[in-house]
Amino acid sequence: MTVNNNRITGVILAGGEARRMQGEDKGLVQFSGKPLIAHVIDSIRTQTHSLIISANRNINVYQQFNCPVIRDKSDGFQGPLAGMASCMEIAKTELMVCVPCDSPFLPGDLVARLYRNLRSDDADICMAVVHGRAQPVFALMKTGLLGSLLEFLAQGKRKTDNWYLQHRLTTVDFTDNPAAFMNLNTTNDISQATTRLHGNRNNSVPVRSAISLTSHREYKLH
Numbered sequence: 001m002t003v004n005n006n007r008i009t010g011v012i013l014a015g016g017e018a019r020r021m022q023g024e025d026k027g028l029v030q031f032s033g034k035p036l037i038a039h040v041i042d043s044i045r046t047q048t049h050s051l052i053i054s055a056n057r058n059i060n061v062y063q064q065f066n067c068p069v070i071r072d073k074s075d076g077f078q079g080p081l082a083g084m085a086s087c088m089e090i091a092k093t094e095l096m097v098c099v100p101c102d103s104p105f106l107p108g109d110l111v112a113r114l115y116r117n118l119r120s121d122d123a124d125i126c127m128a129v130v131h132g133r134a135q136p137v138f139a140l141m142k143t144g145l146l147g148s149l150l151e152f153l154a155q156g157k158r159k160t161d162n163w164y165l166q167h168r169l170t171t172v173d174f175t176d177n178p179a180a181f182m183n184l185n186t187t188n189d190i191s192q193a194t195t196r197l198h199g200n201r202n203n204s205v206p207v208r209s210a211i212s213l214t215s216h217r218e219y220k221l222h
Helices: 036-045 059-065 080-088 110-120 143-154 160-164 187-198
Strands: 008-014 050-055 095-100 125-130 133-142 169-173
Touching (some): 008 110, 050 059, 080 143, 110 125, 110 133, 133 160
Parallel strands (some): 008 050
Antiparallel strands (some): 095 133, 125 133
């Protein structure tokens, strides 16, 4: 089944608190020479029609990646569903795929595989699964679900899985590529991922934010 990328908006979720990353804004932490979010942009841009960044701080920095940057409408870091809702409100396509800002090894066929199962199973949402474990922030969904999502949030509910289960949900098993769904949540995660990337067990990268560097300015987006 051929994917029509013109029907899909990509959303990069960068609106969390990142409590375990020494207070740094996780999407702007340097990894292998550029901010984490830049790796995600590289992976997902060619798989979608357009991109939106969901962020709640350092808006001016994220805007330099030449994508719309949308804040949550609610205060207090209410979780990924809040970011999805704000982005869904401005998405102009039938479908929206969400990915986190801290997964630099996204597979090049992520959207194609989610799209294939969404269509073949006549589902509203298609979520990645690895070794039987749900990966709810890696998901393709219909933007027509906005009303349902806003109602869910208005009731004070925040759990992503619970909202998904209110709709026709299907999954894709990515157990063939589990490393693609690695989240870099801590400084130790950054070091381990750098070792994996470069194959050097003695290599360790200090966590530095792109806010205080110029790498993100030099990084040429395409």
